[in-house]
Amino acid sequence: MLWFILKRILWSIPTMVLISIATFIIIQLPPGDYVTAYIAELEETGESISALEAEELRASFGLDRPLVVQYWDWISKIIFYGDFGLSLDWKLPVSDLLWDRIALTLMISTLSLLLTWIIAIPIGVYSATRQYSVFDYLFTVLGFLGRGIPDFLLALVLMWLGFAYFNFHVGGLFSPEYADAPWTFAKFWDLLAHLWVPVVVLATGGAAGLLRVMRANMLEELGKPYVETAYAQGMGEREVVWRYPVRVALNPFFSTVGWALPALISGDVITAVVLNLPTTGPLLLRALLNQDMYMAGGFILILSIFTIIGTLLSDILLTLTDPRIRHA
Template identity: 70%
Template sequence: MVGYITKRALWAIPTLVFVSFISFVIIQLPPGDYITAYAAQLRHGGEYLTEAQEAAMRQQYGLNDPILVQYWRWISNILFRGDFGHSLEWNAPVSSLIWERLGLTLAISTLSMVFTWIIAIPVGVYAATRQYSLFDYLFTVFGFLGKGIPDFLLALILMWLGFTWLNMDVGGLLSPRYESAPWTFDKVLNLLSHLWIPVVVLATGGAAGLIRVMRANMLDEMGKPYVETAYAQGLSERQVVWGYPVRVALNPFISTVGWALPALFSGDVITAVVLNLPTTGPLLLQALKMQDMYLAGSFILILSVFTVVGTLVSDVLLAWSDPRIRYA
């Protein structure tokens, strides 16, 4: 087990180096560079940079250096000083832009993922053990509806319902009067009253798909001989179902839990935009639209790192849960 984890962790390192290099290359891809953009910005304000000035600045910022040197400067700034560069669009350090939204992003996404699992696993197991029953059909209909309705549409509908029937103020995560207020009990209540819409929206979309996956996995597993063996030991249906086939049917969930990490970070961009959530998703969208290179590049880097780390976490969890992987 330890050997397996060490091996997987060591393999992650070259992957991370490669991924970070690709991210840097992507940042460099758009024509022009930081100075070009800066000059354009100045021109917008009615000032001009001469060719000589631009060249001097390029020299100063090291933009004429070979790409490997520039890459090293960029990655060592990130690694040793946590400095992701400067956002042209926001005129602020990228790191502070991202970190200030990260907390809420993680909170909303983790919450919706937990809800997704709480809904999807029991419903999937129920639908499989009571195949073709009334509730199985109901959950199937619900599943396809949930999968078919776009998240942003569901968000709009819930906002409309919340606004017209429950007389709530919707959108964002806090009512305007609490935005800059200190954290009090009332503020937390206010946060919760806003939080349910994104959580419900994200959880239903995710759960709808996972219910189908869980049901199919369970149906596969329940037909296997070891399940009959378990019944033949005198275990009750509940002990058998939750102790044996569910354990195996969860494997695909476990092997994809790591992908939740990057998904948590990018969030559901469109839903977040519709709901006006101060999460990282809309920031990424904005950065891509405005060609805000350092911001977008940092996003790509962080997403990639999360993917690599998430896959590592998945592999370790899977090895922990399935001996066939542990000892393979």
């Protein structure tokens, strides 16, 4: 068991190296570089710079050196100093821009993931144990509706409702007066007051999909002979259902926790843009649009690392919950 975890951790090291190389290649792939994009931007406003100036600009960003050198320069700073480089676009250190937003993103996403599970698991279990009942049909309809309505649309509806009827400011995570203020209890309270909207929006869509998965998993498990064995032992329905099939039906959840983590960070970009959330999604979008390579690279790298950590977590959870994997 311990050896298994250690082995997984060791394996993740070469994986990260490969990912960092792949990341670097990806951010180099689009034709042109930041300077080209910069020049284009200047030309739009009628200004222009000479070829010499452009070369100097390139040199000052280190864009004229061989790729291998650029890669080593980039990755060694990250490893040894936690320095993700300078955002060419924002003219600020990438790490300053990122970490702030990652914390908020993690908070929103974790809360919405929890809410998703709290909604989806009991309803899924109920729907499966009372298949074709009135409530099963009702939840099915609601589930499809929740799945069918795009998150951003739901966000718009909530914003409109809040604004038109409750005189409630729902965009962003902070009221304007707290946005740049230092952390105080009042600011925290303000955050909570804003937080529920994106959390609910993100959770409904997820829960709708997840409860269908849970229902299907449960239906499959409920038909298995071991459930009948449990009844024949003398257990009541509630105990049978929660003790046996639910545990097995949760396995697919555990194995996808790993993917939830990176999805949490990249988040629902559209929803975040609509709701004007200071999360990572919009930042990544902007970095990609502007060919802000260090910014985008740092992003992709962190996402990848979260993917690896998430997968590791999944593996560990699965070995804990499923003896068949533990002994394999």
